Amino acid sequence: MTADRRHRLLLVEDDTKLSDLLGRLFTAEGYDVTVARDGHTGLHQALTSQFDVMVIDRGLPAIEGVDLIRKLRSRGVTTPMLVLTARGTTDDRVEGLDAGAEDYVVKPFEIDELLARLRALLRRHTDTSTRLDLGERYLDVTSRRVAGGTAAPIELSGRECELLHLFAAHRTQVFTRDELRRLVFQDADSPGAVDTYVYYLRRKLGRDIIRTVHGLGYQMGSA
Structure with missing residues (x-):
């Protein structure tokens, strides 16, 4: 391979x-x-x-x-x-x-x-x-950018891109914090890494990009 x-x-x-x-x-x-x-x-x-x-x-x-x-x-x-x-x-x-x-x-x-x-x-x-649909916009995994629509492209960090890619590839799935830590943040020292990076994505892309499912975790929202 x-x-x-x-x-x-x-x-x-x-x-x-x-x-x-x-x-x-x-x-x-x-x-x-x-x-x-x-x-x-x-x-x-x-x-x-x-x-x-x-x-x-x-x-x-x-x-x-x-x-x-x-x-x-x-x-x-x-x-x-x-x-x-x-x-x-x-x-x-x-x-x-x-x-x-x-x-x-x-x-x-x-x-x-x-x-x-x-x-x-x-x-x-x-x-x-390499491009995942986010609604009006899309995630370009290769360039680590969210583009499309009327707004200018938005740069993501590697970890932000990885997290958003997971949500975008499984749009209807609700992920618990433990699942997200295991899938994306295995090497993170802080137990709050998931919430921190959800906050970063919301700050860059809008609060609706990631939806909080109370008592369960997080799910892909709308972009």
Whole structure:
């Protein structure tokens, strides 16, 4: 893998032998792999951690694979998803793609093709994910600027950009302070870092950019 960092991959597969095999394969290809062996665990992982790509089986316990994809899309998760399944009829493929998956690979599969499809997903996603919609404005991750609308572009610090990127990529999700500390502020000395950086974003972009959900945490607001 030629990326500057290891891409984070979530593998949701209940077959222990296959998930172990794929986990080793993806790790050898340079991915940072997290494995979930049922749909409920996959849902939790996908909503509480950031991933660059997901590989999801269809026949999962707890939450079926296509239902899992629908739940994630309905909650604003935009991570590219590939369905890996033995169910390969045209209707099955259409159902998976309509649920929100970007690709659909049928078992048995060729390893080289699977890896190539993952690389293609990441390329397509990377090409479009450097700009995230904020309503009237957008976040340009590469330049760390909020631009668009009638106002002049606004520069963000690296940590401000990372925090806003997380909210913008998961627009409907409510993040607790503990989740935000774990996802963005792992190295922060101050337990108040989350509130401090929410304040910084509001000061630069307007109070409505981040919404306080009382008793729960923070959620993407409007820009």
